[in-house]
Amino acid sequence: MTTQVATAVDVHQHLWPDPLLRALHRRARTPLIRRSGQGWVLRIDGEPEWPIDLRDHDPVRRAALVADDGLDEAWVALSSPLGVEALPPDESAELIAAQHEGTRGLPAGLRAWASTGVASPDPRALGAALDEGFVGLVLPAGALSGPGGIDVCAPLLRLLEERSAPLLVHPGPAPWAPPSPAGAGLPDWWPAMTSYVAQMQTAWLAVRTWARPAFPRLRVCFAMLAGLAPLQAERLAARGGGAGGLRDPLTFYDTSSYGPAAIAAMAAAVGADALVHGSDRPVVDPESDAETPARARNAARLLAPQEATR
Numbered sequence: 001m002t003t004q005v006a007t008a009v010d011v012h013q014h015l016w017p018d019p020l021l022r023a024l025h026r027r028a029r030t031p032l033i034r035r036s037g038q039g040w041v042l043r044i045d046g047e048p049e050w051p052i053d054l055r056d057h058d059p060v061r062r063a064a065l066v067a068d069d070g071l072d073e074a075w076v077a078l079s080s081p082l083g084v085e086a087l088p089p090d091e092s093a094e095l096i097a098a099q100h101e102g103t104r105g106l107p108a109g110l111r112a113w114a115s116t117g118v119a120s121p122d123p124r125a126l127g128a129a130l131d132e133g134f135v136g137l138v139l140p141a142g143a144l145s146g147p148g149g150i151d152v153c154a155p156l157l158r159l160l161e162e163r164s165a166p167l168l169v170h171p172g173p174a175p176w177a178p179p180s181p182a183g184a185g186l187p188d189w190w191p192a193m194t195s196y197v198a199q200m201q202t203a204w205l206a207v208r209t210w211a212r213p214a215f216p217r218l219r220v221c222f223a224m225l226a227g228l229a230p231l232q233a234e235r236l237a238a239r240g241g242g243a244g245g246l247r248d249p250l251t252f253y254d255t256s257s258y259g260p261a262a263i264a265a266m267a268a269a270v271g272a273d274a275l276v277h278g279s280d281r282p283v284v285d286p287e288s289d290a291e292t293p294a295r296a297r298n299a300a301r302l303l304a305p306q307e308a309t310r
Contacts, residue, residue, distance in 0.1 A: 008071045009299035010286070012168070012223055012254045012278030015076035015110070016057045017102020023095050031082040031095075044082050046179025046195070048188050056282035063109040069286060071277075071296055076103065077113035079283070080140035080172025081191070083179065085118045092117030100129060113138040113168055116156065119175050123155040127163075135303075136165040136219075140172025141203035142179075149174060150210045157215050166219040166252075166302040169203050169226075171196035192257070200227030205236075208245070219302055221252040223278060228262060230269045247271045252302055254278025260289060273298055 016024075024033045024042075031044045033052065042050045055061060066074045078084060084095045096115045103112035114129035114137050116122060126137055137160055143149050150157070160167050173179045180195050204226040211218065222229075230246050230253075237243035246269055253270060255263055256278040267275055277296040279286035 007300065008073075008293060008296035009277065010066065010069065010071055010074040010279050010281070010296065011221060011276050011299050011302065012170075012256050013062070013074045013076045013281045014079045014283060015059065015062055015103065015112075016078070017059065017099065019098040019102040020078070020095060021054065021057065023098040031084060042082075044179075046083075046173070046182050047081065047191050048182060048186070050188075053282075059106055059110060062281075063107040065281070066109040069279075069288075070293075071109075073109055073111055074279075074281070075111050075113055075135050075168075075299075076106075077138045077168065077170070078115045080138060080170040081179075081196075083173050085115060085140050085143065086173045086175050086178070087117065087119070089117050089120040092119065100134075103134075104132070111135050118143040118149075118153060121153060121156050123159045126156055126159055130159075130163055130165050136160065136167060138168040138170050140174055141169050141199035142172055142174035142177030144169060144203040144206050144211065145174070145177045145199070146202075146206055147210045149176060150206060150214070154214070157211060157218055161215045161218040164217070164219065164303070166221055168221050168223065169200070169207070170223045171199045196224065197227040200224055201229040201232070204229035205241075207251075209241075212245075212248070212251075217250065219250050219252075221254060221276060221302055223254050223280075224256050225253045225258050225262060225266050225275075228258075228266065231265055233269065247274070249273075249301075252276050252298070255295060256280035257284055259287070263289075263291075273301070276302065 033040050033042050040052050042052050078099045084092055099115055112134050114126060114134035116126055143153055204222055233243040233246060252274050254276050257280060275295050276298045277292055
């Protein structure tokens, strides 16, 4: 796995390597994948069944797409809505080990985020992953939904802070914050517009309120612009939560799933330097605008100073 820092990065992509796909296929309960007709489907708690194209998770093909995008690297991760991090420790450890195994030796142009179970966090395993060259840690937003979850995750956050390694906060459940049950008749996009947004806004508030004071040097990146949580600053102030500190040099927001209007509003609220390029590929087809190259270069500031200046 490369440890060379790139100048233009997509910080938010998902790649499920063959060892993970095989492990998901062996499972008898969610999360799992199964054949359906001529293809494959993913089954996870709280969401409709999703068709998946295994070609989307070919590392060589993905690296070629990164080059086609005009980028130097993409940072790939396990997708937290699968609920892997929220499984009992033995189950989460098996699937995360498969993910890590499959993302060792990625082709040039790809680098991986580490994952960890949150029912029984293991900072030693995270430290070993960082030693191997994993870029940082992705955690489900549900694990950071209040002071209790932040206390549970504190050993992980402390290690990231000590190592100047970034944290990516992504929608997803925790054992104490399970997904909402999928309702019959709801459209496929419903979770992405409801529970995902709520999870990200909650995590942003919790990190601001409890994690940032405890870990002032922690580098944090929120997926999907934190569900636009910073744009709620006026309401936050009106309800007694204060509205200061929106421009935090160690807090970043990836732009996945949003367009020019939301991105411009967030840039005005938190500063353009806080926005990084994240595509959410292959879940979402990447879109670019004139500011994408600048946002892609902002990713270097997510990394430890000694690494970002190499």
